[in-house]
Structure formats: C-alpha cells, structure tokens
Amino acid sequence: MISRLVKNYNNLLIKYPLRTKCITSSIIMCSADVTVQTQKKSLQDVNFLNSLKYGIICGGLQKAPFMHFFYNISDKWRLWKQLLFCSLIIDPINYSCAMMCNSVIYGGNIKNGLSVIQKNFWSVYVTGLQIWPGIQFITFYYIPLHWRVIYFNSMSYIWNVWLTYKLHKQY
Numbered sequence: 656m657i658s659r660l661v662k663n664y665n666n667l668l669i670k671y672p673l674r675t676k677c678i679t680s681s682i683i684m685c686s687a688d689v690t691v692q693t694q695k696k697s698l699q700d701v702n703f704l705n706s707l708k709y710g711i712i713c714g715g716l717q718k719a720p721f722m723h724f725f726y727n728i729s730d731k732w733r734l735w736k737q738l739l740f741c742s743l744i745i746d747p748i749n750y751s752c753a754m755m756c757n758s759v760i761y762g763g764n765i766k767n768g769l770s771v772i773q774k775n776f777w778s779v780y781v782t783g784l785q786i787w788p789g790i791q792f793i794t795f796y797y798i799p800l801h802w803r804v805i806y807f808n809s810m811s812y813i814w815n816v817w818l819t820y821k822l823h824k825q826y
Contacts, residue, residue: 679804683812688709688819689706691820721745726804746780750780754776756768758822771822
C-alpha cells in the first residue's frame with residue numbers, strides 16, 4: 656500500500672513536477688498553520704480559510720516554485736556552495752516571505768508585515784542557522800533532485816509550526 660502510494664507520487668513528480676510540489680507544499684504549510692491554531696483553541700474555532708490562504712500563498716505560490724527552481728539550478732554546484740547560498744540567500748528570503756504572508760493573512764497589511772519581519776528576522780535567522788544547514792546537507796547529498804522540494808517541505812512542517820506559533824503569539 657505505502658510502496659504503491661510512493662510509486663504513484665514519484666510518477667506525479669516526474670510527470671508534473673512543479674504542480675505536484677506546489678500542491679504538496681500548500682498542504683504541508685496549511686497543516687502547520689492548523690496545527691498551531693489547534694494548540695491555542697478548539698477545532699471548531701480554527702480559521703481554516705486563513706490556514707488555506709497561508710498554505711496556498713506561502714507554500715504553493717512562493718516556497719515550492721522558489722525551491723524547485725533553486726534546487727534545479729544548484730544541482731551541479733559544489734556542496735559547500737549550495738549550503739552557503741541556502742544559509743545566506745535562500746533561507747532569509749523564505750523566512751521573510753513566510754512572516755509577511757502570515758502577517759497579511761492574519762489581518763495586517765504590508766507595513767505591518769515589514770514591522771513583523773524587522774522585529775523577528777534575526778531571532779528566526781539565528782535559529783534557522785542552527786537547524787537548516789544540517790537538513791540541507793542531507794537534502795543535497797542524499798535526496799534525489801525530484802524529491803528535494805518534498806523532503807524540504809516535510810522538514811519545513813516542524814519549522815513552520817514553530818515559526819507560525821512564534822508569529823501567532825503576536826496577534
């Protein structure tokens with residue numbers, strides 16, 4: 656059963672790579688947001704519409720395409736260059752986009768989103784530096800190219816639960 660599911664998913668990744676990654680990323684990001692909301696309130700009080708917006712915008716429209724193209728472009732780079740580029744360029748962009756998206760979806764505006772980024776960026780970035788280089792090492796060294804975004808998104812679930820929790824404390 657599981658092996659058939661993985662095989663079918665692998666076929667989708669090969670046939671429709673970007674679409675499959677966008678849908679999967681949307682589901683993972685939405686799930687992370689729902690997880691955080693259910694820690695604070697009952698399931699009936701969860702704002703599923705905001706979680707869905709967060710999943711689609713941050714996961715499906717930003718993170719999945721961004722990481723898809725980055726992994727394809729960087730596939731032939733040396734490992735140290737991939738890790739350095741992720742830590743110095745990719746991760747700060749992803750963190751900022753997630754904070755902006757979370758802020759706007761939960762009632763703020765762009766100005767408020769910029770304020771959230773300014774207030775939280777360095778603590779998020781320093782925490783990320785303790786976690787993501789190891790995950791990205793595994794990604795680049797062991798994970799086949801067409802599975803990298805999915806692996807990244809799976810690892811992102813825990814990260815996004817933490818980040819969303821951190822950001823929800825402000826609302």
